[in-house]
Amino acid sequence: DVAAAGRPVLLAGFSGGAAFAGGLVLADPSRYVGAAVLYGTLPFDAGVPVTPSRLANLPVFVAQGDADHVIPRELLDRTWTYLLGESGAPTWAHRDPSGHGITPASLRQLAEWVQARLSQVLERGPVPVGVPADVAWPTIAGGALAHRTGARPDVAWSIPQQQQSDNAPTELQEELFARVSALPGVSSGPSRISVPGARGLLLENGAGPDEAFLVPRAREFAHLHPGYDGSLHLALPAAQAADLVAHGWGTPHPWAGGRLTPGFVMVFGPRDAAELEVVTGIVAASHAYASGARDTESAAPLRPDPSAN
Incomplete structure (x- = not known):
């Protein structure tokens, strides 16, 4: 099923699903109210934009295991660095010594993030996502x-x-x-x-x-x-x-x-x-x-x- 236009959508994906969720949100950030990238990588070679501030004002959750040998470490590191840096996203990050699998600790933090994000959206509505153009600073x-x-x-x-x-x-x-x-x-x-x-x-x-x-x-x-x-x-x-x-x-x-x-x-x-x-x-x-x-x-x-x- 496809969500109706305007309905808030929060994406979450594990392993290969993380790449799928990441590709969707990078292709059309304004369509979503958040994304969770769990023990996986963004699809850097899929042709989707991975530009500075692409995910501005879009909350993201990322979880990785230090002993993950399923996903190449260089892709995990690149995903981590982009989400916590150039992407512009407010990124709640979790790392643990585990391998390629969701741990109780990461699951608890994911649940907290989802609850907090959806509560904010339901109470206040989402804010515009994207690269701001011509923002005025009267105090500068x-x-x-x-x-x-x-x-x-x-x-x-x-x-x-x-x-x-x-x-x-x-x-x-x-x-x-x-x-x-x-x-x-x-x-x-x-x-x-x-x-x-x-x-x-x-x-x-x-x-x-x-x-x-x-x-x-x-x-x-x-x-x-x-x-x-x-x-x-x-x-x-x-x-x-x-x-x-x-x-x-x-x-x-x-x-x-x-x-x-x-x-x-x-x-x-x-x-x-x-x-x-x-x-x-x-x-x-x-x-x-x-x-x-x-x-x-x-x-x-x-x-x-x-x-x-």
Whole structure:
């Protein structure tokens, strides 16, 4: 049977079925609300697009076994690297020492992911999937994000999500915190959701939707991680979040679009004065969203990916 047009579809596939599910979702990402790739590989040689940010705003679950000798390791590694990196997808990942088979631990996490994702879709509806086109950033000089230079930092794939390389100098972290703490109506204190030592940014009178906050009840819209990390987590409108990831300034939180708001992203810490200006503007966009400002972002319709034709 074929699902009716517009009906939410979540794909899941094991082994060869993972390649089939992956091919479907890469061919037409906007048709689906999520995909689980279990102990298998994406079909890299099947002619489907495997382009940067192809799966932006589309939650994915991937599980692999370190002792899997059925699927070639290079294909497993390529699948893992793409889903947790270039794809732009919020990817909940699981690894265990098993071979080629679903384990109780991976099954539990898969069930949690499915429940969280479907609950979000049923309560709030899916957000648009794809590469955002012409996303406006009123809080950034020039109104648009430029590409961040250099390679993407190493980021922990498990929880807590942490930036592990190319970290911001301590003095820039402190300057960033001073600037964003001075935004209108902002108070600060220990984060209600992050690791010990993370500093939360709260907007108690923010009129934005619950999706604009990392912790809606506490009105925490962003937090700065401790000095050994230096990155931030914050909430953005989904189009801005995808645009940020596409331009290399951050990466989705693994639980975004499931347990957490769709626009929950990590922003990499600034490495120099120029990046400090950009990251300050990104936090200001999150603040505007939490404030309920109407011009936080303005996106044109999603641009078709020519490689899909």
